[in-house]
Every structure is written in C-alpha cells, then in structure tokens.
Amino acid sequence: MPFATEPPLRHGRAERTAVIWCNLGTPEEPTPAALRRYLAEFLADPRVVEIPRLLWWPILHGVILRVRPAKSAAKYASVWTPEGSPLKVWTEKQAKRLLGHLGERGHAVLVRHAMRYGHPSIASVLDELKAQGATRVLVLSAYPQYSGATTASLIDAVNAWSARQRAVPELRFVNRYHDDPGYIEALARSVRQHWQAHGQAERLVMSFHGVPERTLHLGDPYHCECHKTARLLAQALGLAPERFAVTFQSRFGKAKWLQPYTEPTLVELAGQGVKSVDLICPGFVADCIETLEEIDMEARAAFLQAGGERFAYIPCLNDRPEWIQALGDIAARHLQGWPTAPADEAERAASRERALALGAKD
Numbered sequence: 001m002p003f004a005t006e007p008p009l010r011h012g013r014a015e016r017t018a019v020i021w022c023n024l025g026t027p028e029e030p031t032p033a034a035l036r037r038y039l040a041e042f043l044a045d046p047r048v049v050e051i052p053r054l055l056w057w058p059i060l061h062g063v064i065l066r067v068r069p070a071k072s073a074a075k076y077a078s079v080w081t082p083e084g085s086p087l088k089v090w091t092e093k094q095a096k097r098l099l100g101h102l103g104e105r106g107h108a109v110l111v112r113h114a115m116r117y118g119h120p121s122i123a124s125v126l127d128e129l130k131a132q133g134a135t136r137v138l139v140l141s142a143y144p145q146y147s148g149a150t151t152a153s154l155i156d157a158v159n160a161w162s163a164r165q166r167a168v169p170e171l172r173f174v175n176r177y178h179d180d181p182g183y184i185e186a187l188a189r190s191v192r193q194h195w196q197a198h199g200q201a202e203r204l205v206m207s208f209h210g211v212p213e214r215t216l217h218l219g220d221p222y223h224c225e226c227h228k229t230a231r232l233l234a235q236a237l238g239l240a241p242e243r244f245a246v247t248f249q250s251r252f253g254k255a256k257w258l259q260p261y262t263e264p265t266l267v268e269l270a271g272q273g274v275k276s277v278d279l280i281c282p283g284f285v286a287d288c289i290e291t292l293e294e295i296d297m298e299a300r301a302a303f304l305q306a307g308g309e310r311f312a313y314i315p316c317l318n319d320r321p322e323w324i325q326a327l328g329d330i331a332a333r334h335l336q337g338w339p340t341a342p343a344d345e346a347e348r349a350a351s352r353e354r355a356l357a358l359g360a361k362d
C-alpha cells in the first residue's frame with residue numbers, strides 16, 4: 001500500500017496541537033439522492049450493522065436503500081434549517097465555540113469538526129490539520145457514552161487514515177465522558193431552567209439512542225453508561241426513582257434493541273394516567289433528526305394521542321455556555337502534557353537550540 005509522500009519534518013520545528021470534534025454525520029440535503037449516499041456509507045459500516053456482509057448486502061442494497069431514502073428525506077425536510085441539517089449546524093457551532101473557549105484559557109490549538117459519515121470526513125480533516133503542521137491530535141467524540149457503533153467506529157476511521165501516513169501524528173482519543181461532572185451539571189441546569197420557565201411535569205423521561213440488545217451481552221458498555229448518566233442526572237435534580245424513566249429510541253430493523261423503547265413507554269405512561277412528561281435526550285449533545293423529528297414530533301403525537309395532555313421536549317445541550325465550558329474542561333484535561341501555548345519566535349528559537357544541543361542538524 002502506498003504511503004503518503006510528505007515533506008521532511010525539520011528539526012526544531014514548532015509542535016502544533018489540534019482537536020477534532022467528531023460527530024456522526026448527516027445528509028447534505030433532505031433529498032432521496034443525498035439520503036441514499038449518506039445511508040449507504042453509514043449502514044455499510046460493520047461497526048453499525050454487525051451482520052455478515054454476504055447476508056447484509058442484499059438487504060441493504062436490495063431493500064433498505066430503495067425504500068428508506070425517500071421516507072427519511074421527508075422527515076429530514078421537516079427539521080431542515082436555512083443553514084442546513086441541524087446536526088451539521090450545531091456541530092460546526094460547537095467547534096467554533098470550543099476554539100474560542102480554549103483560546104480564552106490560553107490554549108493555542110487548532111480546532112476542527114469532522115463527521116464519521118459524509119462531510120467533512122475524518123480523513124479530510126486529518127489531512128488538512130497535518131498540512132497545517134499539526135503534530136498532535138486529540139480526537140474528541142460527540143458521543144458521551146461509548147458504543148462500538150459510534151465511538152469505536154470513529155476510532156477505526158482515524159486509524160484507517162493513520163495506516164496511510166508515513167509520519168503519524170501523536171493521537172489521543174476521548175472515549176467517554178458519560179459521568180463527567182460538567183456534562184451532568186450542564187444537563188441538570190437545562191432541566192432546572194426548563195422547570196423554572198414551564199413548570200415540572202409528572203415524569204422526566206430520559207431517552208437515549210438504542211443499539212441492538214445483543215451488543216450488551218457481547219460486552220458493549222453503552223447500556224451501563226447510559227444508565228449511569230441517567231442516575232447521575234436524576235441525583236443532581238433530586239428526582240426520586242418513581243419520577244423518572246430511562247428509555248431507548250430510534251430502533252432500526254427487526255432485532256431486539258435495548259429496552260424499554262421510548263414511544264411505547266410514553267403510551268404506557270399515558271395509559272397509567274400520567275398527564276404530563278418532560279423528555280430529554282442526554283446522549284445527544286446536538287439536536288438532530290432523532291430528537292427534533294422522532295421525539296419532538298412523533299413521540300409527542302403518540303403521547304398526546306394516548307391521552308397525555310402536556311409533552312415538553314427539553315432541547316439538547318447544543319451551544320449552551322455551561323456545556324461549552326464542560327467540553328473545554330474535558331479537552332483541557334486530555335491535552336495535559338501537550339504543548340498548547342502560542343509558538344512564538346522565542347519559543348521556536350529555544351526548541352531549535354535544544355535540538356542542536358542534542359546533535360540534530362537543522
């Protein structure tokens with residue numbers, strides 16, 4: 001396999017540190033064609049669908065990619081913004097805010113966002129950072145809870161890029177922050193603020209994206225990490241166990257996924273006479289199709305139709321200042337020991353001196 005041809009690194013050259021804020025990815029447009037491209041890449045990832053290729057390929061190409069793109073495109077169209085897909089808009093904004101926040105704290109780092117599927121791809125962002133002289137890269141995932149389908153998949157993508165490089169930058173991965181106090185407190189504050197403005201419902205439903213149940217039995221920590229996030233959030237809010245529920249949404253395919261499922265739980269609550277629910281999606285740090293359409297439209301309608309009277313969706317953390325602060329703290333913790341101070345002329349000269357003293361030739 002050919003490795004990249006790269007300009008030789010000069011001794012004494014300033015080190016540059018970069019942070020990549022990685023999210024899942026989203027279609028470029030709310031059209032069947034764009035959805036087909038997006039879903040074809042996403043659902044071909046063996047980390048996402050753990051079915052042997054020989055069985056999965058005919059289903060994916062023969063059925064799913066013929067039917068789903070048009071249906072999903074209509075759903076995306078219902079949440080699309082003038083700037084594009086909500087997931088893209090929030091992810092870009094978060095990267096900018098993180099750059100500003102780290103800068104204020106004296107960290108002169110490069111910050112870019114990247115998408116696991118679609119654009120800008122992880123490989124293209126790593127290429128760009130390397131061209132800008134990044135010698136150390138912190139990969140920060142937009143999934144607080146680790147799962148093979150998400151976190152491990154983005155690690156795979158970074159490693160696939162590394163496998164094509166001659167000079168591989170130093171890499172660090174933030175695999176999880178499901179119990180980070182700053183993240184939990186940012187969630188708690190968003191709930192308290194909602195309660196102050198709109199009053200508290202009878203139940204707080206915490207809905208996480210689902211995964212196939214068998215991944216739990218195979219050792220994926222995702223289910224446990226979702227429950228820990230939920231427990232810590234409930235504790236921070238002083239909620240007794242009977243006042244909240246943990247559910248899983250976005251089931252895909254016919255297999256059993258993590259339970260209880262979000263929508264049937266809402267219908268059941270309404271059937272038990274619960275008239276009001278607040279719903280938060282703590283595992284999504286940016287609003288997207290799964291929160292804005294599946295929850296705030298579909299799940300809302302199901303609850304109200306089943307006899308519920310008040311359904312309040314509490315938005316994702318998006319660009320809330322406490323969240324950007326928490327994200328900055330998480331990044332700063334993982335950047336420890338890496339040079340992030342501005343590389344000025346004096347600093348460059350000193351590092352050259354050190355290199356020469358060690359016998360290196362410039």
Ligand SMILES: C=CC1=C(C)c2cc3[nH]c(cc4nc(cc5[nH]c(cc1n2)c(C)c5CCC(=O)O)C(CCC(=O)O)=C4C)c(C)c3C=C
Binds near residue numbers: 210211
């Ligand atoms: C914790 C985050 C996520 C996990 C785990 C996850 C697993 C997973 N998802 C699918 C199938 C689909 N997911 C889709 C959208 C989507 N999924 C996540 C996050 C996780 N997925 C997000 C943030 C989004 C929104 C993307 C956006 O553009 O807004 C979709 C596409 C939408 C649709 O057609 O319904 C699919 C399909 C599987 C199979 C899976 C497996 C473990």
Ligand SMILES: [Fe+2]
Binds near residue numbers: 209250
């Ligand atoms: Fe998903």
Ligand SMILES: [Fe+2]
Binds near residue numbers: 294
């Ligand atoms: Fe969905």
